[in-house]
Amino acid sequence: MKKLIVILLLAVTGYFMVISFMDLGKDGPVVKNGVKDFYLDKTVSELKVANTITSIVVNFRGFDTLGEVTVLFLAATALGGILYKKRHHVGERSVLFPSSTIVKAGSKLLFPAIILLGVYVFVHGHLSPGGGFQGGTIIATGFLLMLLAYDNFSVSHKVLSYIESFAGIFFVLFGLSGMFMGKTFLENFMPVGNLNDLFSGGIIPIIYILVGFKVAAELTGLIYTVLNEKE
Amino acid sequence: MVGSPVLLIAIPLLAAFLIPLIGMIWKESVRLIPGLVLAFMLVSSASMLLYVTNNSTIIETIAGWQAPWGINLVFSPLTGFLATLMIFLGFIVWLFSYRFKRNVDFEPAKKYFIFLMMLVAGAVGIVITGDIFNQFVFIEITSISAYALTAFYTGRNSAEASFKYLLMGSLSSSALLIAIAIIYSQLGTLNMADIADKMYLMPTGYKITALIFFFMGIGIEAEIFPLNGWAPDAYTEAPGPIGAAFAGIVVKAGVYAMIRLVFTLFDIPNSMQFLVVIGLVTLIVAETSAIKQDKLKRMLAYSSIGQMGLVFVAFGIGTAEGVFAALFLMLNHAIIKPLLFLSGSYLVFNSKEKKISEVNGLGKHMPITSLLFALGAFAIVGLPPFSGFWSKLSVLTAAANEGMILIIALVLIVSVVEIVYYFRVVNRIYFFEKSDNVVVQKPRINAMIAMLILGSIILVIGFDPDIVSIYLHKASHDLMNTREYIDNVLSIGQSLTK
16 A cells, blocks of 8 residues: 555656656757856856866866766775775675786776776866866776786775875865966966867866866775775 | 965865875874974964954965865854864864874875864865855765764674765765766856856756756755764764764864855755754754764754754854854864763773763862763853853844744754753763772863863853854855855956956
């Protein structure tokens, strides 16, 4: 009976959700000139960044990105904290299976390529699609591949937490140095250069590279923590 | 300008990233740095609050883009008051738990203090931000810290409580995101003042859909009735000081987000009545549940939910007087409930079950802690001359001026229920015999100082409520004046547009 009521309630809610979302945006937004035109204009004319998404993520809404980076940091820390008691015997895998020679040899070949691709994606975040979050995730998949292929492959937790902390600290410091130069938090204070150059966009590529390092270190740490958890 | 609101967010973030590094060299720093950061935030926030009470609102833009294009922080009498209150409580909780876990591993202690600091920073961010998506990010920061702190003892029960909280929290985050998407799809902006300015353009159907999703998303943090299933478990299973932090910080941030939506962003005429109804339901359900509890912290948790219901009722009255009463209630609840949690956690310190029956006769063995608990209990039910009396009185007068007799009757009846279950505990502390298998735990000196500070604030506000009422009047004026808020935020935007 209880379940029936729940299902009924969910069905009614779902029905009204579908009804209300069916024609969402059918007539277009009621406000035609939202903030988007300003972003499209200023990205090219003032920030000299080729990728508008990057300029929105890192500059216009850079404060949100700082928050999101912190969310990731907290989630990784929380996972480490919850699994802490169980990890007295570090170094043993909960999943132990020998991987085949093909996987071992192949992953050795692929690993540098994956890392290179990840670095490329976050270094060119302001020029081409992608950026810090995406590049960092690609790098972490490279480490995941190595961890799966070799059961004695290990990453130093200390190094990871150094990278994590330094990337975060420099992100905040770059934001604060904008303030000390008489501007506002996270405002660009470096020369912007020419559109489409590798060295352009002021602090935007620097911050995205820091985000890349941080995401890569955090996700690798997460994978390593979960993989080495012992019952 | 006296200070910069952005430092209230940036400095704790910087410290959170620094602590793992410094902790490798100097272990004591993981306890000290959060305290220093919270003290800095408290001083800076209090001086800014003094400034905005006498002068104009501080509005800070970020990344150099004026509203509505960039993110901005609004430090007004209302947001400044709440931010200062939260930081103060964060500091008290830090002081209380400074020496706790001294003999426990370094790693959990480090994480505890990082999460505590981020909990405060996130809640302050929720309050002072002027951007609706930025608020979502800070709600995420606060809730993730809260999940982690709930699971701090890594036992079966705390894992269950944390997981329950996590499930409800993630669901609510998605609802919140949908609501933000609806608003952005229609109005093309994320700035709160800009949304409030353009809200009349939005079709009513979308408006109501968005508001319902917002209520689903924020109601979890604000502990309104159907969405507060996580709270009793989380309060019970989290460490004692964290229960105090939830009641004083997280819930207050949720309530703020909710009232900002109803008062400033949405202009739906009947939403005030909705607040009253939802507040009354929460109040009655929670207080009747509280009377049935046999665990001390669970009882306090239900009482906390009930108080939030009363806050919503007071906001729902809709007049400046009602808002003043609600803010006063929030202030008192933020001082008294943490005191109850902190002293209560010492009363049942060594017991496994944390039952109310285990506090029997502790009045003779822990005189100061028991006295502080009794003081908190008397204050929260609203006995004169303690601070709780004035806030309940102002709720009743505000309701009486609007002729809402039913509210007065219900609030008074519920107060009697409250008296019953609080006095039951006080009665047990003083007039029952202590059983032999209860081990008394003497509070540490820092915990004692933290509790005494809260206790003395209750007495000071109780004897002279005028020292806070000037800030509360300013804050309620600030909340009622939507036009002023919009003009404050957007005027600098228009004059400085390049």
